[in-house]
Structures are given as structure tokens and as C-alpha cells.
Amino acid sequence: MKSLAELQAIRDRAKANVALRKENPNAARVLVGMATCGIAAGARPVLNAFTEEIAKRGLQDDIVVTQTGCIGICQYEPVVEVEIPGQDKVTYVKMTPEKVVRVVNDHLVNKNVVTEYTIGAIEN
Amino acid sequence: MYRSNVLVCGGTGCTSSNSLQIAEKLKEEIAKNGLEKEVNVITTGCFGLCALGPIMVVYPEGSFYSMVKVEDIPEIVEEHLLKGRIVTRLLYQETVEKDTIKSLNKTAFYAKQKRVALRNCGVIDPEKIDDYIARDGYAALGKVLTEMTPDEVIQTILDSGLRGRGGAGFPTGLKWKFAAANDADQKYVCCNADEGDPGAFMDRSVLEGDPHSLIEAMAIAGYAIGASKGRVYVRAEYPIAVKRLQIAIDQAREYGLLGKDIFGTGFDFDMELRLGAGAFVCGEETALMTSIEGKRGEPRPRPPFPAVKGLYQKPTILNNVETYANIAQIILNGPEWFASMGTEKSKGTKVFALGGKINHTGLVEIPMGTTLREIVFEIGGGIPNGKKFKAAQTGGPSGGCIPEEHLDVPIDYDNLLAIGSMMGSGGLIVMDEDNCMVDVAKFFLEFTVDESCGKCTPCRIGTKRLLEMLDKITKGQGTMEMLDEMEELCEFIKANSLCGLGQTAPNPVLSTLRYFRNEYIAHIVDKKCPAGVCKDLLEYTIDREKCAGCGLCSRKCPVQAISVTDYTAPGKRRPALEIDAKKCIKCGACMSTCKFKAIYKA
Secondary structure (H helix, E strand, O other): OOOHHHHHHHHHHHHHHHHOOOOOOOOEEEEEEOOHHHHHHOHHHHHHHHHHHHHHOOOOOOEEEEEEOOOOOHHHOOOEEEEOOOOOOEEEOOOOHHHHHHHHHHHHHOOOOOHHHEHHHHHO | OOOEEEEEEOOHHHHHOOHHHHHHHHHHHHHHOOOOOOEEEEEEOOOOOHHHOOOEEEEOOOEEEOOOOHHHHHHHHHHHHHOOOOOHHHEOHHHEEOOEEOOHHHOHHHHOOOOOOOOOOOOOOOOOHHHHHHOOOOHHHHHHHHHOOHHHHHHHHHHHOOEOOOOOOOEHHHHHHHHHHOOOOOOEEEEEEOOOOOOOOHHHHHHHHOHHHHHHHHHHHHHHHOOOEEEEEEEOOOHHHHHHHHHHHHHHHHOOOOEEEEOOOOEEEEEEEEEEOOOHHHHOHHHHHHHHOOOOOOOOOOOOOOOOOOHHHOOEEEEEHHHHHHHHHHHHHOHHHHHOOEOOOOEOEEEEEEEEOOOOOEEEEEEOOOEHHHHHHHHOOOOHHHOOEEEEEEOHHHOEEEEHHHOOOEOOHHHHHHOOOOOOOOEEEEEEOOOOHHHHHHHHHHHHHHHOOOOOHHHHHHHHHHHHHHHHHHOOOOOHHHHHHHHHHHHHHHHHOOOHHHHHOOHHHHHHHHHOHHHHHHHHHHOOOOOOOOHHHOOEEEOOOOOOOOOHHHHHOOOOOEEEOOOOOOOOOOOOEEEOOOOOOOOOHHHHHOOOOOEEEO
16 A cells, blocks of 8 residues: 555445444434335335435435334335434335435435425325 | 445354354345345454354344344344344343333443444454454554654553553553664564463454454554564464454555555565464563564563563564554544543553353453442343352452452552452453352462473472462361461562563462451361362262152262162151262262252252
């Protein structure tokens, strides 16, 4: 190794994977419904889209993506809940990988809820 | 990009209970469920809670699965990793609170710990240098080589107050300063990884869980004292540690973090392993270096100290693994940060290996100054089976026993010396009311008699004579005069032995004589062992009123010492049995087999 910049480059590259290995109580949480109903409706590509989008933006330290079980609204699957500490929980329904990009950008990064994807918008 | 990391402990403890098969099965099940691009399985170093092994932690949830079995894996993968339903039944039950799951860091075992030397153990994959770099690895080496002079490095270590973690607690910075001051064409940086104290395994855990922290620290030490060569003296009995350290050295070479012109600064440093054959005396610095040179591992008189004439007669520093594991953190966080932890004269944290009669057997790292009571009863989870605490043994064969009255002494180097024990490398063996203190002293002395290299007379013959006296006492042949003779002999051995082995060998005897003299007297005067351990002073008897005459004990007895009497107790159908004390070998087989609790030992 001939310079500190080389070390820095390796660190930046490797950091993403190691960042997962600690508990961060202040992190925002993205919970993807992964019960049978969710998986059947296509929750897996949604989950992967979240992981990739967050990695692409280097937000692994601040956002945790995890799965959860069925929350009882199977007709609206894939269901995704977004919890940002200090704010109300937001439930997105009938999610797709395309919608994920906007939720990450608008909601998780810029703190603007994407109202038209939420359960409230669908029920009306 | 993975969404989940599954960490499986690959330390020696968990490996011995099949953790590597668990990791294999995990990978297999994950592939079966098509999750291999989403879930990463990492084999890490020791988590510390060895009593609950094999251990497995799933992030980002932080779910702590304990005593995992290979059969549990399909369920964990399908429920937790695929569907997101944590298998609460298999979690470490202390983390489960009604319907919620507590963070691992809030459990009694981890809450009071402060992990500095063990910061990467159980977090990174020790066989991947990138994992170490991601946790700021080699940043301290970079900082030292590009921003600091060797003198500044030494001053930083001096200011931090770091003292040697291997036993005697000599200030590390001072050692470096002496070696730096001596000019020579070649100097050496050595690491003592010959962890010989029975019951201590923190160095092994660092080597197994975070080997790069040692490599980085040795390179920093090399820069500080002007050495270009390093040697690690590690026990051959630590095969996993040896393998991972060698992998780490190879990776560091490949990245150019060992070798020529590191970071383009012109600094050269490389290192090699030397395997020790497990002689306890080779933990002594001069014996260790003699052994590295390929000669018989025997100590030599000091001075000259290794800083002047060490390995191959060149100026050398020798530090222990745990000491090195602190170095990079001190450089990165500053000496003030390190000195803010601990007591006035003992800074930082210390790793203890908890063993013996304690619920949470394992490794804990705590700030200096924590009391023994906190370690044993809070972090360690207390004594199993509701037994009473009798003593804690620290410092291995060189240390002593700490009785209940000193449970609240803040633990640091100087306080332990003041109460007749020593820090040693941090083995901490807990003893309860069933341990005989004379027997404990005999156990440790047997070890030092075996391990004495035989070069100097006080150690070779003195410890042998001491053991003979102890042996007589445990057989009921002791006299009260013997106690004074033993004390006198102990002082003589301490004062006249050549190296640390002999100088500290009498400590277990002296400390038990100091705090548990009553037990010695019971052996000598009453011919009784109060804890019921010393076989020659025991007698097994059958209570004929309770004996149902079933004959189970006589069938178990290996020497046919149990026979039928002509007495039948009221309410029993068959005659009672009795033990012939002359034939009895006191194995205890009869007592553990009796269903009527009719057999006693006293």
C-alpha cells in the first residue's frame, strides 16, 4: 500500500457490509411484510430494491431494512412500514420496486411522505 | 449488497461445540431458500459468552441465538431470515422480555462491559482484512507513519498510562522508550502469545477474532523503536489462532501493510510466527526469546534487560497480545481517552476470563476499578446451584486467592498486589464452598513444580519441598510447625528465584495461608477437610436407619467395600449395608447412586 488514499478507498468499499453489524437505536426502520401473503404478492423484489437503493446512496448507517410478518391487510400486500424516530409510522401499500426509489428519495431522505402510496390514499 | 448479516462465533469454545457445522448448514439452507444474495454468513471471533455457545447473532435485528444446534438452522432460516419472524424460543432468554426483545447490550453480561481490546471480536470476519479496515483498521498505522515522529508515538503511549497486560503491569511506553534509546543495526518487536496460565484465554480470543489488531500494533511499535522485524511467539496448542494469524499476515503483506516502504514512507516492517511447545516458563521474557532463538527455553539473569540485549542480543521489546490490542485505539482516540478509563494508576480496561463456579463462563472486558462483586455477581451471573462464594483466584499459578471480605476492592494492578494476589494475565477462577483451599494451593503448586525449568535451585527444589509439605497436610500427616516452615520457605523461594516463575510460585500458598489458615488447621488438628475434597481425610458412612438395603451401592462399588449387616431399620424390609473403611477408596460412587440419601461423607 503506497498511500493513505488507497486505505481510505478500501475502507469506503468495505464499510457498507460491516455497518449492518451493530444496533443503532436512532436509525430509521423500513419493515417489509414478508409473510406468505406478502411474498406471494411480490415483497421480495421490494425488499431487495430497498436494500440496493439504500446501499447506492450510502445510507446503511442511518436506515435499517428488515422484514416483518403479516400485519393483517393481505389484500394490500406488499405492505411496507417506514418508521423514522420521532415521527408517526407510515404504511405504504401495494409496493413495487419502482415505487421504492421514490419512497427512499422523498420520504427517507427528504422527509416528505409519499401520500399517494399510503394506505390512507388507497382506502379513500 | 446484503440486507442481513448472520454472525456465527468461530472461537475455540463455540467451534468445539459444532459452530462451523452450523455455519455450513446456514449457508446450505440460505441457498435452498434463494437468499444467498440477501443474507451474508460470517464466521467471527469470540463473543465472550462462552457458557451459552454456540452463539449466533442476526443483524440488523440484533437477535442473539444461544446454544444453537444444527437441527435448529432450517427453522431459523425459514422463519427468521425468510419471513422475518424471530424464533423467540431459541433466543438467549435474558434478551426476551414479555413480548419485546431487549438489545444484547442491555443484558447483565454486556451492559457493564467496555470493549476496547475485544472491540472487533464477534463483529468482523477475522479472515478478511477488508472487514478490519472497515472498522478503521490500519488507520492508526497510517497516522503514525505520516503524521507522527517515533518520539511522539512513545509519548502518546506513555501519556495513556497503558501497562503490560501479561502480568506484572510494567508501563508499556517506558519499555518502548528504553528500547528506542539504544542504537543498534537491528532491533526486534516481539509478542508474547504464549498464554500459559490455566484458565486464561483472552489472548487466544484476540488472535482468533481480531488478528490484524496485533499486526498493526506491532508495526506501530516497530516504527516507535526503530525495528524492522517482528516475531510472535504463539502456543502450538492454539491451532485456530495460529491459522488465522498466518492468514492475516499473508493478507497484510499482499496489501503492502507489511513489507517494504509501507504507505510510501520508506518504513519497512515484516513479521513471522514462532510456535512454542507449551512450556509455562516460556512466558517469561528471557526464556521466550531464548526459545525463539531455537534453544532450550530457560530464563537468564537480568540485567541486561531485553531493551538492551534481547532477541539475538539486539534491543527488543516484548509485549503481550492484549497490550498490543489496545495500541491502535490509543493512537486513534488519543491518550486522554484511554486515561479517562480506569483508576489512578491503572488506566483503560482489562479482559478477564471467567471460569470455575460461575454461571456465565466466558470473556469480559471491563474498566479497571470494577469490583470483584460486580464481576462475579452481576456480569458473571453469580454462583450456580445457590452455593456460597468462597474465593476468587486471579493471576493463575502466580496469583492468589481473594476471599469474600475483599469482594468490594476495586480491581487494578496495585490493589490486587496489596491483598496478596496479582493481575496476571486476567484469569479469574471462582470457587464456592465445595472447594478446599489447601487443595487449590496444592493444585497450583503441582503445576509450577511440573513447569519449573530446573535451572535455579530455589525454584526446582524449593517448590518441590513445599509441595511435599502440602501433600502431607492434605493426608492428615501435617503438624502446626509445618505452617511456619512453609511460610519461611515461601519467602525464601520468592526472594531467591531467578525468574518470575519461581518468584511468584509460592503466592497461591501464601494467600491461602493468609486468608484460609483455619482450613489448614482443620486438616492438621482435626484431621478433617471441611469442604470434603481431600480424600484421605474423608470417610463415607451409611446411615443404617435410612438404608433400605437395596444393594445398589454395593453393586457400584469398584472395590467391593460394601457388605450387608444384620441390622434392619424399622419400616425397612431388608438389612442395612455398611462400608468397610479399610477397603474404601473414597471414589464417591456409592453416594451418588444412593436413592435414599443414606450415605454421608465427612
